[in-house]
Amino acid sequence: MNFSPVNIMGTMPEIYLTVLGSLLLLMEPFIPREKRSWLGLFAIASLFFAMIATIGLNGKGLPLYQGLYIVDPFSNFFKIAIYVGTIITILFSLPYLEKEEIHVGEYYGFLLFAAVGMMIMVSAGDLITLFLGIELMSLCLYVLVGLKRTIHRSVEASFKYFLLGAFASAIFLYGISLLYGASGTETISGLAAFVQNPGALKPMVIGGMILTMVGFAFKVSAAPFHMWTPDVYEGAPTVVTGFMASVGKIAAFGVFLRVFWVAFSANKDHWTWLIITIAILSMLIGNIVALVQKNIKRMLAYSSIGHAGYAVIGLLNPSRESLFALMFYLFVYLFMTLGAFGIVLILRRKGVEGEEIQDFVGLNKKNPMAAFLMLIFMFSLAGIPPFGGFLAKFYIFMAAVHAGFTWLAVVGVLLSAVGAYYYIRVVMAMYMKDPEETVEFLPNRMEKIALFLTAAMTVIMGVFPLPFVHYIETSLAILVP
Amino acid sequence: MTFLSVPILTFLIFFPVVASLLILPFYRRPDSDGIVKWAALGITVVEFVVSLSLLVGHDPHLYQMQFTENHVWIPFANIHYALGIDGISLVLILMTTLLMPMTVLTSWVGISKQIPLFMINLLVLEGAMIGVFCATDFVLFYVFWEAMLIPMYLIIGVWGGPNRIYAAIKFFLYTLAGSLLLLVTIIALYFVGGHTFDITRLSGQHYGMTFQILAFAAMFAAFAVKIPMFPFHTWLPDAHVEAPTAGSVILASIMLKMGAYGFLRFSLPMFPDASHFFTPFMLALSVIAIVWGAFMALAQEDMKKLIAYSSVSHMGVVTLGIFVFNTQGIEGALMQMLNHGITTGALFLCIGVLYDRSHSRLLSEYGGIAKQMPVYSTLLVIFALSSLALPGTNSFVGEFLVLIGSFRNHAVVSSLATTGVILSAMYLLYMLSRVVWGVYTPKSYAMPDLKPYEWGALLPLVVLVIVIGLIPNPVLSVFHQSVAHLVSQVQPSPVALLH
Numbered sequence: 001m002n003f004s005p006v007n008i009m010g011t012m013p014e015i016y017l018t019v020l021g022s023l024l025l026l027m028e029p030f031i032p033r034e035k036r037s038w039l040g041l042f043a044i045a046s047l048f049f050a051m052i053a054t055i056g057l058n059g060k061g062l063p064l065y066q067g068l069y070i071v072d073p074f075s076n077f078f079k080i081a082i083y084v085g086t087i088i089t090i091l092f093s094l095p096y097l098e099k100e101e102i103h104v105g106e107y108y109g110f111l112l113f114a115a116v117g118m119m120i121m122v123s124a125g126d127l128i129t130l131f132l133g134i135e136l137m138s139l140c141l142y143v144l145v146g147l148k149r150t151i152h153r154s155v156e157a158s159f160k161y162f163l164l165g166a167f168a169s170a171i172f173l174y175g176i177s178l179l180y181g182a183s184g185t186e187t188i189s190g191l192a193a194f195v196q197n198p199g200a201l202k203p204m205v206i207g208g209m210i211l212t213m214v215g216f217a218f219k220v221s222a223a224p225f226h227m228w229t230p231d232v233y234e235g236a237p238t239v240v241t242g243f244m245a246s247v248g249k250i251a252a253f254g255v256f257l258r259v260f261w262v263a264f265s266a267n268k269d270h271w272t273w274l275i276i277t278i279a280i281l282s283m284l285i286g287n288i289v290a291l292v293q294k295n296i297k298r299m300l301a302y303s304s305i306g307h308a309g310y311a312v313i314g315l316l317n318p319s320r321e322s323l324f325a326l327m328f329y330l331f332v333y334l335f336m337t338l339g340a341f342g343i344v345l346i347l348r349r350k351g352v353e354g355e356e357i358q359d360f361v362g363l364n365k366k367n368p369m370a371a372f373l374m375l376i377f378m379f380s381l382a383g384i385p386p387f388g389g390f391l392a393k394f395y396i397f398m399a400a401v402h403a404g405f406t407w408l409a410v411v412g413v414l415l416s417a418v419g420a421y422y423y424i425r426v427v428m429a430m431y432m433k434d435p436e437e438t439v440e441f442l443p444n445r446m447e448k449i450a451l452f453l454t455a456a457m458t459v460i461m462g463v464f465p466l467p468f469v470h471y472i473e474t475s476l477a478i479l480v481p
Numbered sequence: 482m483t484f485l486s487v488p489i490l491t492f493l494i495f496f497p498v499v500a501s502l503l504i505l506p507f508y509r510r511p512d513s514d515g516i517v518k519w520a521a522l523g524i525t526v527v528e529f530v531v532s533l534s535l536l537v538g539h540d541p542h543l544y545q546m547q548f549t550e551n552h553v554w555i556p557f558a559n560i561h562y563a564l565g566i567d568g569i570s571l572v573l574i575l576m577t578t579l580l581m582p583m584t585v586l587t588s589w590v591g592i593s594k595q596i597p598l599f600m601i602n603l604l605v606l607e608g609a610m611i612g613v614f615c616a617t618d619f620v621l622f623y624v625f626w627e628a629m630l631i632p633m634y635l636i637i638g639v640w641g642g643p644n645r646i647y648a649a650i651k652f653f654l655y656t657l658a659g660s661l662l663l664l665v666t667i668i669a670l671y672f673v674g675g676h677t678f679d680i681t682r683l684s685g686q687h688y689g690m691t692f693q694i695l696a697f698a699a700m701f702a703a704f705a706v707k708i709p710m711f712p713f714h715t716w717l718p719d720a721h722v723e724a725p726t727a728g729s730v731i732l733a734s735i736m737l738k739m740g741a742y743g744f745l746r747f748s749l750p751m752f753p754d755a756s757h758f759f760t761p762f763m764l765a766l767s768v769i770a771i772v773w774g775a776f777m778a779l780a781q782e783d784m785k786k787l788i789a790y791s792s793v794s795h796m797g798v799v800t801l802g803i804f805v806f807n808t809q810g811i812e813g814a815l816m817q818m819l820n821h822g823i824t825t826g827a828l829f830l831c832i833g834v835l836y837d838r839s840h841s842r843l844l845s846e847y848g849g850i851a852k853q854m855p856v857y858s859t860l861l862v863i864f865a866l867s868s869l870a871l872p873g874t875n876s877f878v879g880e881f882l883v884l885i886g887s888f889r890n891h892a893v894v895s896s897l898a899t900t901g902v903i904l905s906a907m908y909l910l911y912m913l914s915r916v917v918w919g920v921y922t923p924k925s926y927a928m929p930d931l932k933p934y935e936w937g938a939l940l941p942l943v944v945l946v947i948v949i950g951l952i953p954n955p956v957l958s959v960f961h962q963s964v965a966h967l968v969s970q971v972q973p974s975p976v977a978l979l980h
Contacts, residue, residue: 416661
């Protein structure tokens with residue numbers, strides 16, 4: 001390990017966030033209870049600070065620490081998405097935590113550390129570094145999921161997530177050890193060089209690859225490793241659910257993509273069908289089981305399983321089309337998911353969170369703006385133009401057709417027609433029925449900013465995505481020619 | 482050509498959308514409904530007047546796209562914001578802009594709740610519909626095509642009848658499922674047709690026969706649901722019956738035309754060989770639609786359902802005309818599209834007039850309204866006669882051309898289709914005899930005759946019915962060149978004939 005100035009400079013964003021996050025934990029006892037929101041603002045400022053550092057590093061494809069850590073435009077794209085997602089999450093958290101009476105100062109520290117974990121994941125050039133990133137993220141999320149200590153459901157979710165997550169980590173680690181045993185290296189580039197030898201593909205390598213895939217599939221909540229998702233999403237505080245579903249997922253996808261495209265691109269034939277199976281199962285389970293959900297958080301959980309299925313299609317073929325499709329998809333998905341969870345967490349019925357789809361009935365009469373924003377998120381998630389979700393799906397199907405899997409695109413579109421039903425059911429509840437219960441929707445300024453930001457991005461990505469398309473195109477140049 | 486220094490087609494698409502923002506400040510003021518209605522009426526009328534300039538600027542001697550605009554929209558995968566119209570799109574755009582003020586007028590008292598939201602939906606819908614007819618980039622077309630679903634879903638679902646939610650969801654899912662296959666076809670065409678979404682460049686290439694057949698079938702799913710052709714029509718009666726009058730008018734007059742427009746713009750010029758391959762199938766479905774729709778209409782008690790089934794029947798004539806691939810057939814089909822838009826739109830408006838007064842659409846509840854509402858009854862009779870294609874009215878021209886066109890190559894089909902004309906006379910005259918004449922019923926009592934806003938909606942349509950019926954040539958000459966070009970494109974390639 002060589003701590004040369006180049007290496008230190010390259011990891012500055014992570015160092016900033018770690019130091020500032022620790023500082024946040026130290027400051028917490030000295031901040032009076034009613035001034036807790038300062039901590040949130042401090043966390044936002046830290047994220048901005050790190051973002052500037054990341055933007056400063058952009059354009060340099062640097063393998064740091066002898067290839068253990070990679071800072072390139074690809075990882076920077078994901079880091080910026082992580083910052084933006086975390087900032088929006090904090091904007092939603094400030095009033096939400098107060099209302100739920102779980103406003104503990106450590107929350108922001110854990111959020112920042114989780115973000116650092118995700119940043120390490122997308123920058124990892126080595127499977128051990130990657131594992132550290134995953135564990136840092138997961139451990140923080142286990143705590144955040146159980147934040148409502150007095151609520152049975154939250155603790156149960158946390159425990160479930162912890163147990164299953166530990167299993168997934170163990171399986172992943174076992175995969176790494178098999179790969180190391182076969183190839184003698186755990187860097188991604190070293191694996192890539194090893195896999196290119198025709199004689200290298202021993203059962204041990206294939207086994208290791210499959211086990212790492214299981215670990216990733218668990219983290220992106222793709223079927224058949226999705227079982228934890230609905231319960232954890234339902235039990236966790238909604239703001240944490242939104243964070244996990246959007247930011248956590250895109251980080252996991254970033255590393256999934258790097259490992260499989262760089263390390264295992266030579267034996268693509270071995271995993272293509274595994275990916276297709278995961279994609280079809282996820283789209284099937286996500287879209288069909290969501291149809292019968294009554295709780296909107298569970299519905300969005302199944303929807304996120306379905307979306308993981310669509311995004312996985314982008315992994316099929318290491319080409320420019322696929323990479324662009326996947327990055328575009330994740331970027332749009334970040335905003336629409338955060339926005340949808342944002343509406344859910346602001347809506348309150350008799351002082352508690354309105355989590356049932358029934359609670360959305362007649363929202364348009366009460367608060368037309370909220371109903372309209374939810375309409376945008378729902379139609380965008382369903383993939384209806386002119387919202388970003390449409391273009392995202394469009395590029396994914398395009399990637400599938402380009403890779404020669406037209407039939408998979410057909411399966412995908414048909415299932416998305418099935419899926420449209422549960423999204424428009426929410427719209428139906430909001431617009432076409434009269435309000436029955438005392439549901440209130442009173443966002444404060446922070447929440448309004450966050451909602452406006454997510455909705456605006458969802459629309460802009462569908463109507464005028466030009467600047468973002470340019471940015472994604474420059475970010476992906478490093479990974480595919 | 483520009484208007485207020487905005488290119489004219491862009492102006493036509495986005496003016497209603499942007500102008501609908503003017504309504505937003507009145508969103509939650511209960512006393513401002515009058516202003517909102519007048520604003521919506523003003524916007525749609527301005528839109529119509531501006532759209533007339535297309536007619537002035539359009540050169541009917543050219544088949545090429547005119548008023549073109551082209552900008553890169555999304556550079557990845559070469560997606561353009563490309564607009565342009567030819568004679569075929571021109572008539573449909575004018576029909577759209579003409580009917581929109583009518584839909585605002587018919588909602589004057591027909592819509593009583595959430596008026597600002599309703600008007601915003603109407604205006605956004607208008608922009609999207611014009612976009613569908615203007616787009617010359619396939620992805621842009623698809624964006625407008627799907628974006629229409631959102632306002633229409635809300636119009637049916639929020640302001641519809643008692644069973645509106647079922648109808649709205651059925652409408653949405655049917656059209657969505659059909660359209661999504663179109664999306665896959667568009668993507669496949671991009672890779673097969675040389676990495677472009679430009680409709681003009683994708684047309685006239687000779688793709689492989691297998692690809693043509695698959696792509697045609699997938700597109701068929703989208704367009705057949707929209708038209709709707711025979712086995713896919715079941716959403717239509719539900720949507721029509723539950724939708725408010727304005728929604729029914731837009732559905733029947735404009736949205737149904739988009740399926741036929743899709744066949745003319747995409748399926749025929751892009752997949753000529755597959756079109757010929759599927760001709761027997763398409764002709765059979767058309768004839769079934771004509772006869773089946775007419776028989777179903779005969780059995781209806783609800784007037785809206787009756788007209789809805791008559792739409793299925795009349796749109797069968799359109800698809801019949803399209804798939805005979807000659808100039809008369811296609812020109813007849815276009816005429817029929819335009820006339821069906823005017824006449825059926827007018828019939829729905831007429832039913833709306835009755836419904837606003839007595840909240841019933843059942844034939845059995847009315848009788849002898851000629852006594853109470855002589856002017857209304859006269860107009861209703863004119864529209865009904867036009868719908869049954871009486872010579873001298875507009876529909877006669879279209880149906881006659883289609884039947885001539887089809888008789889040349891498919892005499893049997895043509896003869897079967899002619900029965901549709903007879904059946905349509907039966908159900909329409911039956912409706913008239915019960916509603917206008919017939920026995921006086923309590924519901925029909927004390928209904929006032931047409932009010933000014935109803936005059937405004939119906940009078941222009943009556944004039945068009947008669948004018949187009951007597952002098953159809955100016956209309957035909959608008960799209961003559963475009964149709965001639967289309968017919969030349971759809972001739973099967975010599976290679977395919979060998980197979």
